[in-house]
Amino acid sequence: MFQALLLTQSDDRATHAAVQPLDEAQLPEGEVRVAVAHSTVNYKDALAITGKSPVVRSFPMVPGIDFAGSVVESADARFKPGDAVLLNGWGVGEVHWGGLAQQARVKADWLVPLPAAFTTHDAMAIGTAGYTAMLCVMALQDRGVTPDAGAVLVTGANGGVGSIAIALLSRLGFEVHASTGRANEAAHLKALGAAEVIDRATLSAPGKPLQKERWAAAVDSVGSHTLANVCASLKYGGTVAACGLAQGMDLPATVAPFILRGVTLAGVDSVYAPQARRVSAWDRLARELPREVLAANTGTIGLADAIGLAPRLLAGQVRGRVVVDVAA
Known part of the structure; x- marks a missing residue:
């Protein structure tokens, strides 16, 4: 039993x-x-x-x-x-x-x-959320995103995916901007590696099809209007790795960012990812995610x-x- x-x-x-x-x-x-x-x-x-x-x-x-x-x-x-x-x-x-x-x-x-570097507690402190965060980082790097391209936005920053994504990206040399609805967690997000913390309200309402170019790339676990606004705010040739739907499953966007700025929307699936991709993600987590x-x-x-x-x-x-x- x-x-x-x-x-x-x-x-x-x-x-x-x-x-x-x-x-x-x-x-x-x-x-x-x-x-x-x-x-x-x-x-x-x-x-x-x-x-x-x-x-x-x-x-x-x-x-x-x-x-x-x-x-x-x-x-x-x-x-x-x-x-x-x-x-x-x-x-x-x-x-x-x-x-x-x-x-x-x-x-x-x-x-x-x-991985030998992890206890079972460590592995679950990472879990699907952290493993997904690494898959998102890998998706951005696969598409040529580098630190010198500009800042990377992470939405849902206080969540499991967001918090691990911040830690990974910052330690790879990226300037990370964190979007959150909890301003009182700004110190925690900066301790993880965020250079700037922004209010999620600036992204969560309907926005213009094209907006000021702010970020070279993004990791989004929120979806809906937030993802639409992120796409509209990426720099020319930018990439967003989308992996969640905390705000909603819809995507109220236009094709403008994709055909006028060459933006890439890269979907990230953790549930049925191939075994080799999984092993690679976990190997990288063992090397790149500090225990602290x-x-x-x-x-x-x-x-x-x-x-x-x-x-x-x-x-x-x-x-x-x-x-x-x-x-x-």
Whole structure:
């Protein structure tokens, strides 16, 4: 038996979350069974736990799109008992039981060996959010964005993706501007590496199709009017790596920035990214993300605490990353 956060749905389609014991035999199919040490709560997890969006495709469901732990048993030669592994995405916590539990059984293809530089707590302090941030940085660099091109904007700066993106970009030599709705967090954002903090209200309302050229590139986890205004404000030839929809799924923009300024809108997907891309991202995180960033940007909670955290995260009341110690 093991403890898990289980989501169920009542006849009125309301989602109910509770921590309860489950039997190993209830785990879904997969080649590898993992003793989970740590998980985390991402924006998507918060949507699943609260039922605010139809993230979960079938019930009952163990949420948690991330986990890190050690292999207990494996039917795949790539992994053996005791191996330290992590997982991000692949539909776990949505269509396949996820990481907010003390055990998980998953496909071997979904696992990534835990870099030696990281503990399982470190890996979840990064989580899908930090891994996505690195994918965004890689997307900008793939398109030739360099520090001498100009400042890079990071929207949703206090969130998991935003905070790690700031730390990564600043340490690569970029001048980083951080957009946030929490002015009281300016000191924290500057400690992460932001050179300038701007009010998200300047980007979140409808704007002109073309605006003053301000940034060479951007990492956007917000979407909607914010992303439209970011595109309209990029310098000629600029690139925005788009990876989220905290403000909305819509994109009320025009083609003007793309055909008049040669702007590139680069979509970044973390859920089904190829294995080689994942391994590369995690290898770079191990080399380039200072441990002090994790310590200053991360809180730790117990498994049952994830239920109460979820609505706070959706309301924008959570700074940085939250690790879930599934044994606590």
